[in-house]
Amino acid sequence: MEIANKVAVVTGGASGLGRATAEAFVARGGRVMILDRDATRAAEVAASLGDSAAWVECDVTSADSVSAxxxxxxxxxxxIHVCVNCAGVGSAMKTVGRENVPHDLGVFETVVKINLIGTFNVLRLAAAAMAENEPGEDNDRGVIINTASVAAFDGQVGQVAYSATKGGVVGMTLPIARDLASLGIRCNTIAPGIFSTPLMxxxxxxxxxxxxxMTQFPKRLGHPPEYAALVCHMVENTFLNGETIRLDGAIRMQPR
Structure with missing residues (x-):
């Protein structure tokens, strides 16, 4: 699928990986709707990208908010031709902490709701919109790209909630690709290592x-445009489907 003249929705598009993705998409002739809870920052990013971008305040955990x-x-x-899910949160809490205090269930539920349920909430509604598109070459109608993490595979001490959600994103990639195959919609996932984002x-x-x-080479934080470049390749390479790709400088995280 060519990016020029295509429309993408990008969650978490006001900063970090999402912002880099929005910038890369517009640079290639696409148009972008930035979905973010931070209305002020989203408006600033959209304004910097000109008429090819717009923004809307959005809570990915809300069906009504995403539908709007x-x-x-x-x-x-x-x-809508492309959906890129970058919205997410981290957490640091052991299953059982000091003085035998168990992991806060509310924290676990919040991380699951945003990272996993929020991702699915957005993609399911975006996919329904993509299904209305006229098919292009190879009968393609759209592309979904989700963001997991190397923590899906190498979760560290204290990352149980985060790792569970990112593992869930990886686990649903192939079933979603299979579900949407008859509609001409692909689904892939990127599992980034450590990137230079506001969170990190x-x-x-x-x-x-x-x-x-722990990163083998290059020994540094990843640059958000490197993530965005892989997003663009996933859009353009029509045969790439149902796959999770680690983008991590060969990091294999140790327990701590």
Whole structure:
């Protein structure tokens, strides 16, 4: 699928990986609707991208909020061809912590609701919109790209909630691709390693430096445009479907 003249919805598009994706899509001639809870930042990013971008405040966990965002995208740009899910949150809590205090169930539920349920909520509604598109070459109508994490495979101490949600994103990739095959809609997932995002940059050096050391080469944080470049390839390479690709500098995270 060519990106030029196609329309993408990008969750978490006001910062980090989502913003880089929106910028890359517009640079290639596409149009983007930025979905984010941070209305101020979303408006700033959309304004920086000109007439090819717009924004809508959106809570990915709410069916009504996402439905309104999908409707706004179709009204603004006429269709949806690509859905990129970058919205997510992290957590750090052991299954049983100090003094035998169990993991807070509310925290676990919140992470699951945003990272896993929120991802599915957006893609299911975006896919329904894509199904209305006229088929292109290879009878393709759309592409869904989700964001997991290397924590889906190498979860560290304290990452049980985060790892569970990202493992869920990986696990639903192939079934979704199979579900949507008859509609000409593909589904892939990117599992990033450690990237230079606001979430990671806000962590202290005692957290970041050991992770950089675990990265084989290049020994640094990933650059968001590197993630965006893989998103664009997944859109353009029509034979890439049902797959999760690690983008991580060969990191294999140790327990701590």
């Amino acid at each position: 965002a999908i409707a706004a995208t179709k009204e603004k740009f006429g269709a 940059n806000g962590a202290p050096d005692k957290v970041k430096l050991p992770l950089i050391e």
